[in-house]
Amino acid sequence: MSPSNPTGLLRSELRTLFRRLRTLAMLAVLAGVPVLLAVAVKAFSAPNGPQEGPPFLFQVTSNGLFVAFTALTVTLPLFLPLAVGVVAGDSLAGEANQGTLRYLLVVPTGRTRLLIVKYASVLIFCLAAAFTVALVGMAIGAVLFPLGRVTLLSGDTIGSGTALVRALLVAGYVGLSFAGLGAIGVFVSTITDVPIAAMATTVTLAIVSEILDAIPQLHAIHPWLLSHHWFAFGDLLREPMYTANVGRGLLLQLGYLAVFGTLAWARFTTRDILS
Amino acid sequence: MTDAVVTRGLTKRFRGGQLAVADLDLNVPEGSVFGFLGPNGSGKTTTIRMLLGLATPSAGQVQLFGEAMPRGYASALPRVGALIEGPACYPFLSGEGNLRRFDMADRTADPKTRGARIDTALERVGLLAARRKRYRAYSLGMRQRLGLAAALLQPRDLLVLDEPTNGLDPQGTREIRSLVRSVAEEGSTVFLSSHLLAEVEQVCTHAAVLSRGRLVATGTVESLRAAAAGHLVVRTPDIAKAVETLRRLGVADVSGNGDRVTAAADSVPPEAACAALVADGVRVRALAVERPSLEEAFVALTGEGFDVTE
Numbered sequence: 001m002s003p004s005n006p007t008g009l010l011r012s013e014l015r016t017l018f019r020r021l022r023t024l025a026m027l028a029v030l031a032g033v034p035v036l037l038a039v040a041v042k043a044f045s046a047p048n049g050p051q052e053g054p055p056f057l058f059q060v061t062s063n064g065l066f067v068a069f070t071a072l073t074v075t076l077p078l079f080l081p082l083a084v085g086v087v088a089g090d091s092l093a094g095e096a097n098q099g100t101l102r103y104l105l106v107v108p109t110g111r112t113r114l115l116i117v118k119y120a121s122v123l124i125f126c127l128a129a130a131f132t133v134a135l136v137g138m139a140i141g142a143v144l145f146p147l148g149r150v151t152l153l154s155g156d157t158i159g160s161g162t163a164l165v166r167a168l169l170v171a172g173y174v175g176l177s178f179a180g181l182g183a184i185g186v187f188v189s190t191i192t193d194v195p196i197a198a199m200a201t202t203v204t205l206a207i208v209s210e211i212l213d214a215i216p217q218l219h220a221i222h223p224w225l226l227s228h229h230w231f232a233f234g235d236l237l238r239e240p241m242y243t244a245n246v247g248r249g250l251l252l253q254l255g256y257l258a259v260f261g262t263l264a265w266a267r268f269t270t271r272d273i274l275s
Numbered sequence: 276m277t278d279a280v281v282t283r284g285l286t287k288r289f290r291g292g293q294l295a296v297a298d299l300d301l302n303v304p305e306g307s308v309f310g311f312l313g314p315n316g317s318g319k320t321t322t323i324r325m326l327l328g329l330a331t332p333s334a335g336q337v338q339l340f341g342e343a344m345p346r347g348y349a350s351a352l353p354r355v356g357a358l359i360e361g362p363a364c365y366p367f368l369s370g371e372g373n374l375r376r377f378d379m380a381d382r383t384a385d386p387k388t389r390g391a392r393i394d395t396a397l398e399r400v401g402l403l404a405a406r407r408k409r410y411r412a413y414s415l416g417m418r419q420r421l422g423l424a425a426a427l428l429q430p431r432d433l434l435v436l437d438e439p440t441n442g443l444d445p446q447g448t449r450e451i452r453s454l455v456r457s458v459a460e461e462g463s464t465v466f467l468s469s470h471l472l473a474e475v476e477q478v479c480t481h482a483a484v485l486s487r488g489r490l491v492a493t494g495t496v497e498s499l500r501a502a503a504a505g506h507l508v509v510r511t512p513d514i515a516k517a518v519e520t521l522r523r524l525g526v527a528d529v530s531g532n533g534d535r536v537t538a539a540a541d542s543v544p545p546e547a548a549c550a551a552l553v554a555d556g557v558r559v560r561a562l563a564v565e566r567p568s569l570e571e572a573f574v575a576l577t578g579e580g581f582d583v584t585e
Contacts, residue, residue, distance in 0.1 A: 016365065016376060104380055107380045
């Protein structure tokens with residue numbers, strides 16, 4: 001029989017994922033971070049106060065766009081990996097735990113196809129999460145602070161149109177920075193039928209990577225760590241854009257995707273589904 | 276007659292070394308209602324998982340409509356609807372939402388007819404009124420029905436039902452039975468696993484009996500029943516005299532109890548036994564040949580009761 005409906009599974013997967021209360025709650029929490037930041041800065045900022053806090057925070061009062069960058073910086077170490085870990089860890093283990101995995105497979109969906117669709121939906125969630133933080137940040141920034149020409153980290157100024165493009169690039173990079181963690185999560189999700197275990201393992205691995213990255217003595221392994229280039233998005237806010245680290249970051253994510261994607265495929269296409 | 280399902284030497288040994296299914300040879304003829312009978316834990320569900328490509332056999336082969344499983348899943352499984360080890364759905368989706376989810380996952384399903392097919396399936400299992408309710412709020416019986424509706428989203432050549440009446444009340448059980456009959460009348464093959472002999476006896480044309488992972492009998496339900504001898508049952512107030520007469524005729528296994536004498540049915544024609552009893556002055560109130568139930572046949576075949584084995 002010819003496939004009459006090749007994208008149905010992905011659409012169904014996204015619909016199931018994004019209609020789920022848990023997914024919406026996680027996105028709402030992520031959206032709350034830039035709102036909290038912007039309101040706090042607006043309410044309590046002293047014009048010439050000390051410049052403390054996360055990077056970009058002190059630029060917020062001069063340009064609202066920086067709410068988005070500050071919020072991404074704040075959510076990168078924990079909230080974003082947590083959200084990605086939950087969705088990726090749950091991807092197959094959740095179906096197995098619920099028993100729906102066996103029904104999806106006898107439909108039949110095909111194991112390789114199901115795995116690809118699961119990973120694609122995880123990646124789309126990563127992007128959705130990053131764009132939620134960025135877009136809500138830009139929106140609240142535009143409401144509470146002046147927009148206009150943006151002074152970049154390099155000292156140059158660019159027009160607000162160009163700045164908007166930069167902001168979208170930054171969000172896209174942050175989203176794709178989780179491609180590797182998503183692949184790890186999906187792989188872990190193929191080896192257990194307990195979703196919470198898969199989620200916890202995935203989030204733990206992300207945090208271990210961040211801890212190792214913070215120990216200078218281990219600099220030899222730093223370039224290979226999952227989280228090493230997560231903060232490279234700041235390079236996109238220079239004039240001209242400095243893309244070397246961003247490129248390395250994306251390549252590294254691709255490497256993690258290749259390794260863990262293959263492991264997940266090898267495991268998922270051969271295992272007995274007994275749940 | 277071709278076979279919808281054929282297995283040869285099908286064996287599954289789990290990693291722990293436990294032998295779940297051993298050397299199973301099955302032939303499920305197309306158009307039959309095939310009862311797959313065995314106590315809980317006898318390997319029925321494991322066999323079904325291998326039929327459907329969910330588990331890989333340790334040895335032996337499975338063919339589904341001539342396709343070797345699990346390799347031929349893509350052409351064989353669209354012809355199969357299944358209910359495996361109870362229903363399973365997304366608790367946060369409605370009944371209708373769950374059916375849409377499974378139908379969208381099916382590459383061969385036509386999106387244009389989806390709505391109509393979902394309605395038909397829901398109506399067929401009597402869930403039309405509860406279509407918008409979340410699955411989480413469904414009762415066990417409603418869940419079972421929704422699982423059946425998912426299996427019936429498309430016309431199927433084979434319906435695999437693993438313990439479909441588990442958790443249903445007598446009314447629900449009757450409805451499932453009539454559903455199975457109507458599906459069979461449309462020409463589909465039904466593979467019905469059950470630990471309830473009566474269920475298999477009422478709807479099935481063929482049956483296989485599984486015990487501790489091994490096949491102990493297979494054939495038409497009639498032939499299985501015939502494997503156990505029938506009983507000659509006489510009701511009379513003159514027990515002693517009747518026993519004496521029947522023994523004199525050479526009938527085996529004669530025993531009397533209350534106003535009832537039972538004996539093996541096959542050694543003497545019942546009309547001859549009746550004439551002899553009357554001639555000896557036995558007041559016969561009733562005389563009948565009782566065919567054995569499948570349960571008696573099962574006990575005769577396996578020499579064991581229908582208890583749970585571990």
